[in-house]
């Protein structure tokens with residue numbers, strides 16, 4: 365302790381003490397201010413649960429637009445929760461003030477697979493939503509009888525619950541740029557911003573058609589071709605098994621056609637399986653005719669890759685896989701099998717249907733090889749016309765209900781690729797018989813029942 369009577373020294377000591385106290389106090393005050401600000405923000409968030417951007421998507425269009433919608437809001441300083449429709453509970457709908465729904469339609473006017481649970485669980489009930497303001501972007505294709513069926517049903521249900529629409533439902537026919545522009549404009553208006561980011565789709569790139577082989581000469585079905593393509597300039601872009609390509613045919617560049625990719629980047633090329641489509645009047649499909657008949661080897665193809673998140677392996681990479689399909693659906697399943705072989709995972713079961721083993725056993729040598737090497741644990745090929753009565757992949761699946769239950773109990777995921785008519789509904793019914801509707805819906809919600817059917 366220092367004793368002094370000198371007033372100037374006393375002043376100095378007092379000054380130093382106050383300074384020291386301030387130095388000690390500053391971090392405390394800073395922390396307290398931060399804590400108070402955080403508590404205020406939390407209270408504000410609780411008082412105003414804000415905006416939700418939610419999507420139901422099968423092949424990724426609605427998903428992509430939902431991400432762009434959320435990004436536009438963020439740019440305008442509006443934080444929004446972005447989630448799949450299946451993640452929303454009754455309470456979310458009741459508490460949120462604004463929800464933007466971006467939903468596609470699948471099957472015959474149905475919800476996309478992952479949203480089937482939401483439709484069954486909530487849209488069949490009565491749920492007062494007087495606080496909710498919402499908007500719907502409905503994606504669809506007017507070639508289907510139930511155009512935007514799910515988006516319309518969702519909109520009607522929300523209205524019936526007393527929710528108020530922010531602006532009339534926007535319907536997008538075949539990814540129409542004009543309708544998407546309309547949604548973007550409404551959104552900018554709502555968010556009070558004029559500098560919404562550019563939403564235009566990525567440009568097509570020039571690829572070379574390097575290989576084309578018919579796989580099913582002599583078949584009772586339409587010709588099927590295996591195609592291989594390489595980028596004309598630059599490196600091979602990245603993609604994952606399950607992804608798609610869009611091809612712009614010279615005769616109709618405004619309407620790109622989608623094909624599942626049948627290879628993985630390790631193959632060094634994009635492989636496609638294209639079935640030649642012939643109309644009743646004998647003319648060929650615009651894209652399939654051009655790719656398989658008119659374009660010569662070496663010709664340039666305008667192509668772009670498209671992520672197909674709902675059909676990727678994603679969280680299922682470690683699980684056993686049940687792969688089911690028919691016809692050109694082998695393309696998407698082959699991509700997955702190739703990815704599994706590369707990863708050294710052999711717990712794969714392929715159930716596949718075609719017409720005749722003699723002509724339509726696509727990629728037989730490859731499948732045989734994988735089976736020999738322990739990469740394909742179980743293989744069920746079903747040829748509908750190789751016996752007197754017609755037999756399909758769903759019939760084989762129904763006989764294998766016990767094995768399906770075992771694989772699912774072991775954590776398996778199911779991937780379906782092929783035709784909507786005939787196959788998808790039959791397979792869905794066989795799976796329902798084996799696992800129950802609730803069981804199948806739960807798998808869909810968990811991302812363990814994924815379909816790419818067309």
Ligand SMILES: Cc1cc2nc3c(=O)[nH]c(=O)nc-3n(C[C@H](O)[C@H](O)[C@H](O)COP(=O)(O)O)c2cc1C
Pocket residue numbers: 420421422423424425426427467468469470471472473474476503504505506508509510511512513538539784817818
């Ligand atoms: C197998 C299949 C069935 C479809 N069924 C319908 C339908 O019934 N009504 C409709 O408007 N659109 C239908 N569509 C079109 C999709 O809704 C449209 O392609 C949409 O852009 C897909 O968006 P998504 O990628 O977010 O799932 C169907 C598409 C496919 C492939």
